[in-house]
Amino acid sequence: MSHPLKHEPLKHEPLEHEGFLQQAVDLAAANVAAGGGPFGALVVRDGEVLATGQNRVTRDLDPTAHAEVVAIRAACREVGDFSLAGCVLYSSCEPCPLCLASALWARVDRVAYAADRDDAARGGFDDRAFYDLFDTPRERWATPVSGVSLAGSFAPFDAWLAKADRTHY
Numbered sequence: 148m149s150h151p152l153k154h155e156p157l158k159h160e161p162l163e164h165e166g167f168l169q170q171a172v173d174l175a176a177a178n179v180a181a182g183g184g185p186f187g188a189l190v191v192r193d194g195e196v197l198a199t200g201q202n203r204v205t206r207d208l209d210p211t212a213h214a215e216v217v218a219i220r221a222a223c224r225e226v227g228d229f230s231l232a233g234c235v236l237y238s239s240c241e242p243c244p245l246c247l248a249s250a251l252w253a254r255v256d257r258v259a260y261a262a263d264r265d266d267a268a269r270g271g272f273d274d275r276a277f278y279d280l281f282d283t284p285r286e287r288w289a290t291p292v293s294g295v296s297l298a299g300s301f302a303p304f305d306a307w308l309a310k311a312d313r314t315h316y
């Protein structure tokens with residue numbers, strides 16, 4: 148049985164989305180002009196821009212400093228919370244798996260993007276390749292990723308679960 152989309156595609160939605168997406172694309176273009184990667188992002192709540200982000204990988208020597216991650220970190224600092232529930236993440240380009248997982252961990256209500264993973268591939272970036280990798284059995288990965296059994300590996304979770312005052316996230 149097919150499920151109806153919860154949201155109509157963005158192109159049928161109010162211009163507000165387009166305005167924020169255009170800002171993300173403008174941030175990406177400005178970042179290229181400043182010597183950075185071609186990605187920009189915004190976190191918006193109730194129509195207000197909480198934070199912006201531009202790719203800072205080469206500037207910060209940080210492979211995780213993708214535009215969306217930078218924007219999410221800045222927005223969390225802005226609101227003083229590790230949750231961005233109630234927010235929308237706008238990105239100049241489809242979030243890569245790192246950025247998408249970051250958005251899910253931040254519990255944003257919605258993610259909207261302009262260019263897609265095919266555009267990123269044309270631009271020379273591995274976003275699509277990494278999505279494809281996650282659809283490939285790990286045994287076939289060039290980078291070995293495997294669990295190693297270790298006695299006591301659940302101990303941190305035992306400690307966590309025993310903590311009455313733990314902060315769930």
Ligand SMILES: Nc1nc2[nH]cnc2c(=O)[nH]1
Nearest residue numbers: 186202213214241242243
């Ligand atoms: N969406 C996205 N993809 C990337 N691929 C490489 N860097 C980035 C980034 O900052 N954002």
